[in-house]
Every structure is written in C-alpha cells, then in structure tokens.
Amino acid sequence: MTDGERKVGVFICQCGGNISDVVDVNALREFASKRVGVVAATDLRFMCSNQGQACLQETIREKGLDGVVVACCTPKMYEDMFRETAKEAGMNPYLLEIANVREQCAYPHRSEPEKATEKAKALVGAQVEKVLRLRPLEVKTAPIHEGVAVIGAGIAGIHAAILLGNAGHKVTLIEKSPTIGGNMARFDKTFPTLDCAMCTLSPKMNQVFNHRNVDLLTYAEVKDAVRTPGKFTLTIVKKPRFVTDACIGCNRCTERCPVSTAKSPIQVDSEWNLGLSRRKAIYLPFSQALPQLWTIDADHCFYFQRNHACRMCEAVCPADAIDFSMKPEEVKVEVGAVVVATGYRPFDASQISQYGYGKYPDVYHGLQVERLLSSTGPTGGKLVKKDGTPPTSVGIIHCVGSRDEKYRPYCSRVCCMYSLKYAHLIRERTGARVYNFYMDMRANGKGYEEFYQRVASEQVGFVRGKPARVTDVAASPEEEGKLIIVTEDTLASVTLRVPVDMVVLSTAMEPGDVDGLLASLHLDKTADGFVKEYHLKINPTETAVKGVFVAGCAQSPKDITDTIAQAGAAAMSASIFLGAGEMTLNPLVAEVIPDLCRACDRCTDVCEFDAVHVDPESLVAVVDETACEGCGKCTVVCPTGAIQVRQFTKPQIVASIDALAPKAVAP
Amino acid sequence: MTSEPDILALCCNWCGYNAADQAGATKIPYPSAVKIVRLMCTGMVDPYYVLRAFERGFDGVLVIGCHPGSCHYKSGNLQARQQTDRLSGVLRALGIGPERLRMEAASSSEGPRFAEIANEFTETVRRLGPSPLREVA
Numbered sequence: 001m002t003d004g005e006r007k008v009g010v011f012i013c014q015c016g017g018n019i020s021d022v023v024d025v026n027a028l029r030e031f032a033s034k035r036v037g038v039v040a041a042t043d044l045r046f047m048c049s050n051q052g053q054a055c056l057q058e059t060i061r062e063k064g065l066d067g068v069v070v071a072c073c074t075p076k077m078y079e080d081m082f083r084e085t086a087k088e089a090g091m092n093p094y095l096l097e098i099a100n101v102r103e104q105c106a107y108p109h110r111s112e113p114e115k116a117t118e119k120a121k122a123l124v125g126a127q128v129e130k131v132l133r134l135r136p137l138e139v140k141t142a143p144i145h146e147g148v149a150v151i152g153a154g155i156a157g158i159h160a161a162i163l164l165g166n167a168g169h170k171v172t173l174i175e176k177s178p179t180i181g182g183n184m185a186r187f188d189k190t191f192p193t194l195d196c197a198m199c200t201l202s203p204k205m206n207q208v209f210n211h212r213n214v215d216l217l218t219y220a221e222v223k224d225a226v227r228t229p230g231k232f233t234l235t236i237v238k239k240p241r242f243v244t245d246a247c248i249g250c251n252r253c254t255e256r257c258p259v260s261t262a263k264s265p266i267q268v269d270s271e272w273n274l275g276l277s278r279r280k281a282i283y284l285p286f287s288q289a290l291p292q293l294w295t296i297d298a299d300h301c302f303y304f305q306r307n308h309a310c311r312m313c314e315a316v317c318p319a320d321a322i323d324f325s326m327k328p329e330e331v332k333v334e335v336g337a338v339v340v341a342t343g344y345r346p347f348d349a350s351q352i353s354q355y356g357y358g359k360y361p362d363v364y365h366g367l368q369v370e371r372l373l374s375s376t377g378p379t380g381g382k383l384v385k386k387d388g389t390p391p392t393s394v395g396i397i398h399c400v401g402s403r404d405e406k407y408r409p410y411c412s413r414v415c416c417m418y419s420l421k422y423a424h425l426i427r428e429r430t431g432a433r434v435y436n437f438y439m440d441m442r443a444n445g446k447g448y449e450e451f452y453q454r455v456a457s458e459q460v461g462f463v464r465g466k467p468a469r470v471t472d473v474a475a476s477p478e479e480e481g482k483l484i485i486v487t488e489d490t491l492a493s494v495t496l497r498v499p500v501d502m503v504v505l506s507t508a509m510e511p512g513d514v515d516g517l518l519a520s521l522h523l524d525k526t527a528d529g530f531v532k533e534y535h536l537k538i539n540p541t542e543t544a545v546k547g548v549f550v551a552g553c554a555q556s557p558k559d560i561t562d563t564i565a566q567a568g569a570a571a572m573s574a575s576i577f578l579g580a581g582e583m584t585l586n587p588l589v590a591e592v593i594p595d596l597c598r599a600c601d602r603c604t605d606v607c608e609f610d611a612v613h614v615d616p617e618s619l620v621a622v623v624d625e626t627a628c629e630g631c632g633k634c635t636v637v638c639p640t641g642a643i644q645v646r647q648f649t650k651p652q653i654v655a656s657i658d659a660l661a662p663k664a665v666a667p
Numbered sequence: 668m669t670s671e672p673d674i675l676a677l678c679c680n681w682c683g684y685n686a687a688d689q690a691g692a693t694k695i696p697y698p699s700a701v702k703i704v705r706l707m708c709t710g711m712v713d714p715y716y717v718l719r720a721f722e723r724g725f726d727g728v729l730v731i732g733c734h735p736g737s738c739h740y741k742s743g744n745l746q747a748r749q750q751t752d753r754l755s756g757v758l759r760a761l762g763i764g765p766e767r768l769r770m771e772a773a774s775s776s777e778g779p780r781f782a783e784i785a786n787e788f789t790e791t792v793r794r795l796g797p798s799p800l801r802e803v804a
Contacts, residue, residue, distance in 0.1 A: 074688045074691075074692075075705075076685065076688060100688075100703075102691065103687065103688040103690075103691030103692055104687065104688075104691055104703055105699075107691035107692060107694050108690055108691045108694065108695060108696050108697055108699075108782070109696065109699040110694065110696075111696065112699055115699035115700075116699060118699070119699050119700075119702065122702060123702070126702075126704075519736070519737075522739060524681070524682075524737065524739075524774070524775055525774075526775075526776045527774070527776045527777065532775065532776065544681070544739075588707065606746065608740060608741040608742055609740075629739075629740050630707050631707060631708040631710050631711065631739075631740035631743045632706070632707055632708055632710055632711030632743075633708070633710035633711070633740070633742070633743055633746050635711060635713065636710065636711065636712065636713045636714075636746065636750060637746075645707065645711065648706060648707060648711060650713065650715070653704065653706070653713075653716060654715075654716065654719055656704050657675060657704060657716060657719055657720050657723065658719070658723055660675065660702040660704065661673070661675075661720065661723030661724050661725055662673045662723070662724040662725065662801075
C-alpha cells in the first residue's frame, strides 16, 4: 500500500561520464520527476563526492524527503554510505534505495544508448515504487565479543597475530601443522635482497610464540564455526601428538625410532623437505620449529600400525613424555573477529606430465629447490643431482601451472622473481649454466626490475617461450644422459633442444584445502579458488561476512612484502572492528504479523538458523532477530503471508516487478 | 515479438546479483530487456512473483542464485530449486510453458556466466515467441 503523502527525491549520478555518456540523464531526470510521489529529481556529476552528498542532505532537509532513490553504481559500492548520509540529514536510512544504472545499464548496454536509457527509466521507476512502500526501520546493536582468532600461522598469520596482540586483543592463533612458520620457513633466501629467510622469520616466530596476548594452538584445525551477532564460536580439534608438554627436546626418540630406517617396511616422506628426505614416525618438523614439541605420526608408527609392536620412544624418553593414549580433543573458542590466513600450496607439477615431474629424478618443483638450497635442507645446502654430483647446467621453466587455461589461469606473481633468485643462487654456488624459459618477465615490485637486470648480467640465459616438453631421449651424442628441454624461442622463431642436468619447474601458487573452513564461515571464493575479499580494490582485507578478515596468500598469490602489508591491514581492520565494542544488527530480517499466523510450524521447519519458534502460549511464531539472517525461506512456505522479511515484503517485491514489466513502461 | 523478449531475472544478493555486476563492470554485453530484481536469497522467490511477472507481460523469468553448496544461507537455493521445479508443472498446465522459467547458478565472480545465461535464455525465449499472456493483456 502506498502512502499518498510520501515525498521521494531521485538523485541521478552522471559518474563523470561513465553513466551519462550512455544513458540520457536529462530524459531519465524528466522521467523520474513525473513519477507519483517524486518531489525532487536532480542529476550531478558525482553523487559520491562531497558536493553530491551535500546536495542529498540539503534536499532531504529542504523538501522534507522521506524516501530517496539514488541512480548510480551498484549498491555494493555506496548504498551504506548514502544511507549514512541520509541519516545525518534526519531521514531514516532504510528509506533509501539504489537504482543500479551503471552496472546494469550504462556498462553492459553501452553500445545501445537508447535501450540503456529505457532500462534505466524502468529501474528508477521500480525503485521509486519500492521506496513508496518502505517503512522506517530501527537499527539495534549487539555487543562484539572480545578476542580474535587468526587461522593459519604462516608469515601472514604470525604478523597479524603479533599486531593484534600488541594492540591489546586476546588472540588465538590456530595452526594445523605441528609447527608455526608456514611455507616461508622452508625458504632459503628471499628476493630481491637475498636476505636469509629464517633470519627474518624466526624472530617473529619467537615473538608470537612468547606473546602474552597470543594463545597458540598448533596441530589443531577449525572444524566448525557458528556465527551469532557479535560472536564466532569456533570448534577446534586438537590432534593428538602422543607427546606431552613434559618433552625436553632431547631427540633420543627420533634417533631410535625404527620408521624410515634402511630396512624398515614403513618409509615416510618428510613434509618439511617436500619429499626430498624421509622422516621418522616421531619427529620435530625442523630444528627451529615452534613449539619445540615432538609429534608421533600415528599413520606411520609401528605402535599404532603393528598392534603395539614397538614402544621404543617410550622406552628411551627420559622425561616420560610419551602418551599413546592421547585422543583428539575438541575445544570451543569464542571470539569477536576472525582473520583467515590459510596461505597457499604449490601446484602439483605431476599434472603437467610432459615436464616429467615424478618421472625424471632431477626434475624439481619450485618449493623443493628452496630446500635443496637451504643449509637445513636434505643436502645441507649443496645443490646436487640425485646421484650426488653437482649439475653443470640447469633449466628453469616459468609459469608451470600459472597463466594456463588448463590449470591455473592467473599469474602467481612470485615465480618470475623466485626463478631469478634460483638462477642467481645456482650460478653463485655451482657455477652451472642456467637457462630461464619464460613467457613474459614480470618484475613489478620495489627493487625487482633492478634484481632482474643484475641476474641478467650474471651470464644467465633467457629463452622466451613456453617449453613443449622435457625428455631424456637423446637425439645427439651431447644429449646423452641429459634432460632435454624442447622449446620454441619465440624471439628468434626457432625450435631449440636444450640439454641440462637438472630442471626446475616454477610452479604456481594454489589455494590450500580450505573449502570446509570457508563454508562454515560463510565465505565465498573467487573464480581462481582464493578467498573472496569484500572489494578487490577498496576493501581487499575485509570479506562479505562482518568480522571476518583475510590476509596473505589465502586471498591471492602474493610475495612476502605484500603479505606483510595485507596482514597489517587485516589486523588493523579487525582491531577497529573489535574496538567499536558493538555492531549494528541487520534490520532486514523476518517479522511476523501475529493476526495472520496459524502456528503451523512450516517456518520453523525450513529455518536453517533456528531463528523462529512458535510461542506455546500465544500460538504465534516469534522471530529471534539476533539469529535470523533474513533469507526469506520462511516467507515462501508460510500459507498466510504472516511472515515477511523487512524491505523484501511481498507488496514491495511485487511493486518492483510490476514497475519493470513491459506493460508498466509508459509510452 | 517486435523487439527483444522481456526477461525478469530474480537474483540473489550474494551470487546472481554480483555476477550481473561483474558482467557490467567488465563491460560484457547482454540483452537490455533482461531486468534484475535483487532479493536477499533465491529461497525468497515466491511462486507468486513468477506468475505475477507473466501476468504483467514478461516473456521469461530467470532465477539466479548461488551454486549448490555455496548458498549464503546454507539451503535457500535448494528451496528455490524445489519451488521452480514445482512451478514448471503449473506453467505447463497454464499453457505458458515450463521453458519460460529457468533456475541457474552463477557465483559472485562469474560475470561471463551471467551474460551467457542472459544471452542464451533470451535466445530460447525468442524462439518460443511472445508469452501467450501478452496477447490477453
């Protein structure tokens, strides 16, 4: 039902030509001014500017508006801002709607200006009809629970946790592996400065480990997250280490563990060295791991796999720290905000079978080479072939998995630079000839181009082209015993066969296995599989879920510099969110018209959030506004129309449909 | 039909609507006679809205939500699927034809997919001709 007394203002944004170059803004304004209820219609160059907002406020005050339609870009951009502006001028913010004439008219229909204008009229008309039927809404608030959870303790999570802890927040840092540090802890040197990676990471690991405001849960995974207004309740499963805190770190258990010894039927690849070495069933991932707590891998331990056949670690432990009876433990953590810093994993190079990873022993993926170059790696930092001899020539293939429609269409952003780093380190340490096979060289960070020029001057070969394959089938005597990279040199337009001793595949970064976590937090992914940020440009650390923030490679591939910057920004955003102390509750939730309710319980049956119950006294459904998400499933199954979602009531939606319908468009 | 078939697209706030924004922002064209109504969730799509759209002269109705398993509200898109499936029978009985209603999924980043759905459905409806209810009205 419309109220004849309503006064609606229509404000049309030219968007500096983005809209007005396509949509005939004068015709749109004329159209709008003739709608029933519209008392003011105007257009401005930029509605989002100070001038635009001042105009909105002045008109609200002067004309006493109780309804506004802003015809501009998508409501995802400035709906909140315009509502706040209207509120400051004394209007209820929920009487303002956006007509999305940029993303839905000017942009997609820019080759048909007349049709774009007609559609813009329909959209504005529909929103005017909707606004005429809106009611002012009251906004309630809920307190925000104290504390923040940071999920993932790589460099992004560690940095965010330290900053949040420094700001005085109680931080729960959750890491699924037995140690903090993430992928960066595996690195030897970092580009472009060739700093020792652990020399920069290790102090941060120690800082976060000893931080009085940071509670660290390692070898623990978030199993579920329940969101209520102002609070996230995380269910975390702490996996059993079978080693208690009494562990003194003497390493006797590892020395005596029979797993992965020469004659053992159980051999375990070291996750830390990415399969380049074996590890025991009881182990510390690496010497600087934190916490310095050993872990038994039950899947590969004789005690668990061979019916308690072996208790060697228990026998040699001087601290009685072995406890085979440990069980997974569930803990609940209540926090007000969450930072997702789940990082990345390297692309599985065996998917591209023509490059021979997994087939030829001397073909390595990108992250493995970090371990080969690292003094804590399986070769003690000596770059050698599988037979123990140093290579005389090495080929580095860029964009393995990245920029490839079949695998990962995006650029992983770090591979050019880490390939150059490897080229430099390999030449420096072995004197081998190094060839880079690249599609395009991307060196777009501070000091990166300079690093490229430096490596280019170090007699490193560059071949522009994407190799077709790696083979060990020799076509000439000099290719005997070598791996031959077959490629086109697109600059010289020739096909090349380059024999080398070792091949490095500069593999893409891909999102980790976090689908379950994202689903329980209601987070979306972008098409590339990484966590979707609220807005790629202007809000890259927030997400569509209030109180959930994202940092580092969980959001997109990035280098350490950018990871640190984004982790800092995410910590700042989370701190501001927590510091506000309370959050506004979404008023766009279900409400019941008591007289129409028959207490049939259909709404309670379909509700996913346990947000509606039939009151046994009054026999009327009652909505818990702190639990209702406003999805409106109940409104469809209600047989009498007693339950409606505010701002999306049936009369409001029908009015929009009618206004958009062909019959409604006035000639 | 003199011009483009008129299509109503009922889009959820989280996936379908954002996909349309993506199509627009990246300047991917689709027929201008596809008009969007933003709902919070496709779970909110009442069969009445679809019938009303046909009554008011639309030639086809699209319901665009999240992919199964990624509904912002867990299962709203599944309820929408049930409702649209049931509605297909009603549209057949009414002589409007079930082909004029389609439910699709497009995630928030699938702008090209939105445009593809809009183009393809417009073409399907064009082949069917104007809605029989257009003549009555």
